[in-house]
Amino acid sequence: MSNDGQSFNLDQLQSLLKKKDKRLEAMHEASKVLLSLLGHTKNELQLMQQGIEALAILLQARYGAISILDSSGEQAHFLHTGIDEALVKRIGHPPQGLGLLGIVVKENQVIRLDDMQQDARSIGFPEHHPLMKTILAAPISMNNKTYGRVYLCDKLDGELFSNDDEKFITTFANTLALVNFNLHISRRRKQIEKDLRLAKKAMEHTQEGVMMIDSRHIIRSVNRSFTSITGYSKQQVIGQSMEMLAVNIVGEKFLYDSLWCALESNGHWKGELNQRRSNGEVFPVWAVFDSVGSAGGESEQYVCVFRDITEEKKETQRIEYLAHHDPLTKLPNRTLFEDRLEQLFLSAKRYEKCFALMFIDLDLFKIVNDTMGHNIGDFLLREVANRMSSCIRSCDTISRVGGDEFTVLLSNINDCSDAGMIAQKILVSLSIPFCVNNHEIRISASIGIAMYPEHGRTYEELLKCADAAMYHSKESGNIYNFYSEVLGQEVNAQLEREEQLYSALERCELSVAYQPKIDINSLHIVGVKVLLRWHNSLLGFVQPSDFIPLAEQTGLIVPIGKWMLNHVFEQCLVWKEKGLPIASVTIPLSSRQFYDPDLLDMVSQALAASRLSAEFIEFEITKKTAILEVDKASRQLDDLKKRGIRVIVENSIEEIDQLGSHSAISADALKINATELQDITGAEKTLSSAESLIAKAHNLKIRIVAEGVENVDQLLFLRACQCDEILGNFFSRPIGAVEFEQLLIKDQRANSSFVREN
Structure with a gap:
């Protein structure tokens, strides 16, 4: 007797069993077709579309859909069956994955409902989506990673989804997850192969030199830039020790020893090295060494990327020079002058020596500059700098500290008479007319001199004294003057x-x-x-x-x-x-x-x-x-x-x-x-x-x-x-x-x- 009280005779029971067997046989055949389809289809979207269509036919569902998520969990693809394109346009957008469909993904569970209207979680479907009563949904997941979900709605014969249907959609979802996983692995493998090809191509075309070295420091491979930078061909260096590039000096050998110690301890080193080209020329490089683990996990291979920094160092030296020299006269500027004065203070104090500070101001230079133009003025300043430089010793320093103002440091002098002789020499050299564009220009200077330690023990004190003496020289007729008490009364009062x-x-x-x-x-x-x-x-x-x-x-x-x-x-x-x-x-x-x-x-x-x-x-x-x-x-x-x-x-x-x-x-x-x-x-x-x-x-x-x-x-x-x-x-x-x-x-x-x- 059936559940509803009806009785069956033997013929009826046999007929019912045959129908069920035929259906199971049909499901088995459809399953084989689906598995064959899933295993051989290359296009992912085509796979899903054909799969959901076959699944809906197999389980006699009115509607069916597959939703694939991206890495952030948002819906990336939505493929469906049982709804014509006109209705699709009217619906406007696919289900948002809220309610029941959200639970399938979030909780990674199969859902089967006989009456969706009785479940408060039945939300998230678009406004014009056809009404549904029953639903069967399963997550597409594998190894704790969820790729999406598949669901079917309402059987065509009005029956409810069965346990067999649930098992089948679960098997289908798992198979689809496996296919997605395999596709992902395949894509990843192809991407890695592509990256390796690009890396090899980049290595060959990069402007930096690259060499692979083994644990015995033997060069195993080099790129094209290596040969152009060093002058060595690949045949000359492969199989040779990397030390063939090293400069044979004590300091550089110590640096290479430190390099290998660092690589062996932490697998990384970077810094400046001196290398030798094939023609014997020594040149600086900035090198970065990194260890590359072998299959056994040991750091037996190393990669070195380096670049020739010859021009960079020249530019750095040029910038350093400009930071400490006057660009017009090439003389030391105030910064370098003050640094050398500081060193002179330390030396004079230690060895109880005296030195002199001169402050020189050109007379009437502003008139020449204003009347004859800045080009003539610049030329004149360069010539003045050359003449004054020829009057001092190699141990002395002359600098330009202003428009027409210069300072001179005279070291290792015995007394003020030595400073006076050099001041007189400068005045005589400047008294000779300057020939500029067939014009003779006469220029003179006023010089003030302060002595260490007699007139001051700091830069500020000496400069004030030399400045006061210079102004007295200007007032008294273009000569040189030493600082004195009379000249310094106001300076001293100010200091006090x-x-x-x-x-x-x-x-x-x-x-x-x-x-x-x-x-x-x-x-x-x-x-x-x-x-x-x-x-x-x-x-x-x-x-x-x-x-x-x-x-x-x-x-x-x-x-x-x-x-x-x-x-x-x-x-x-x-x-x-x-x-x-x-x-x-x-x-x-x-x-x-x-x-x-x-x-x-x-x-x-x-x-x-x-x-x-x-x-x-x-x-x-x-x-x-x-x-x-x-x-x-x-x-x-x-x-x-x-x-x-x-x-x-x-x-x-x-x-x-x-x-x-x-x-x-x-x-x-x-x-x-x-x-x-x-x-x-x-x-x-x-x-x-x-x-x-x-x-x-x-x-x-x-x-x-x-x-x-x-x-x-x-x-x-x-x-x-x-x-x-x-x-x-x-x-x-x-x-x-x-x-x-x-x-x-x-x-x-x-x-x-x-x-x-x-």
Whole structure:
């Protein structure tokens, strides 16, 4: 009896068994056909197309498809059967491999469903794909690598997919995986063979020399470039020791020994070697050695790739020469001169020798260069260099350090008379007229000489002394002069100030003076300008004009400026806590301070420490500073304004009419200096002009500050011009913190009285 309760007689049962046997026989035959197809088809896509068509016919499926993935897991090929091309176009794209089809690949498992609608995983099929009820899907995989998937949908007779169907599609998928694997191996083998052919071809055509060497250092093969570089033919070197190329010197033999030790220990070496060509010529090569493992895994074969670097070394030497020599005169440049001077310092100190440094400046050369042209000027410089070079010894050094400036190092001299003789010799050689394009050109020189150790023990000291002596020579008539005390008074004073300035902060010698800024209408204090002062125990009171440029030159202005900023903020905080707040403090900045990349961070730290706001600060710079590096200045001004910090730029009153540069527009205020105030005082005709110019600044929302007000006439004039703020000795000279505090108290009381009266 069947499962549904129907009974069968013997004839019916025999008929059913025969049908089943015939179907199994048909499946077996179809399987043989499929396997034959899979085993002999060469085209991969043709294989898959014919395979899915045969499989669908065999298992009586309405639809079938094979999906092959690429190395990243994305679908690379999709072949199908049971759907005509019109429907394919309407569907638009193949299934995306989500849901059920994704599980087949991700979990490497066979899926058989009798009713897809009952399974929530039945997603990923295109919108216009024919409706499906049953599905049988299997992964195409082998050795834990999945190549894709194959699936069938809905049998034509309406029956469900059976266990036999599942076994068959699994066998088909596995066979397809094996074919894909074999195809992959075949392609890989062909690619390796192709790569080997290309490598051999590249070896023959590369410009680098290549040789294969065995473990006994015997050359086994070489390429074409090897023969062209070395001059040896293949027959001359194959079977010979690689050492036949080596240069027979001790150092090179040691290098080759090191090379083989490195190859035996880590299988790699690279570096510069000297080799010998067939004609005996020695030449440099850059070589790279690598070991090539034998079949047994031992490094018994080596490959060497090398190139001739003769021209590279020549170019390197040329670049090195240009880096240390003046291209016009071929003399050593400043870099090489300073290096040789450093060596001379060490030698003279060790052996207690003296030497001389000459500073030579050509007289009237600029006139010759400007009037006769740069070609004549260049020719003249070359001739001057040749003549001066002929006057010195081989142990001496002459260099060109500027346009028409030269320096000479005289080593191993007994005393200053030796230097004087050479200086005189140079002057005599230059006194002979130069013949240029049928013209006689007469030129002379001024020479200053400084002696080591008498006049200095550093490059800077000697150069300053020689420079001072040279200028004295120029003033006294084109002769040579030695540095002396008389000539060096200013140099010594400068050096003394520099030495003392380095420790001024440590010795607490610096102080700050305060000068009030006055509102021109109310005549009350609206701010303060701070100024740096220096009183040294040895030098006494040093003028700002004498030490501030020195601080700028040496870079000391940066730490001094930081100290001043913190000191001023601390003092202003004290006044604020006493009920004497100041609206703003103006701090002058030098160029070095203004362009210091750490300026903003330094200000932020000082403000944080003093609990003052950024609007409290107003930095003052000169116009020269603002235009020194225009783009950088613009960025710095913008950054300061973003932080809320104001900037005042020193301008002349005439330059206000030219407002338009970024530095001017970015400034919050412009300052007019005292000299201009004296020039405009009493000139009635300038009043309307000054009013107009200041009004222009006001239209740009820029305040005008006048500095150096000395009398009431200047005050009245500036008030008539509608100037905003003033400061000068008419109100108060720069004073100390205690005096300024009293001035603040007095101004506050006067202001309070004014408020009560009004």
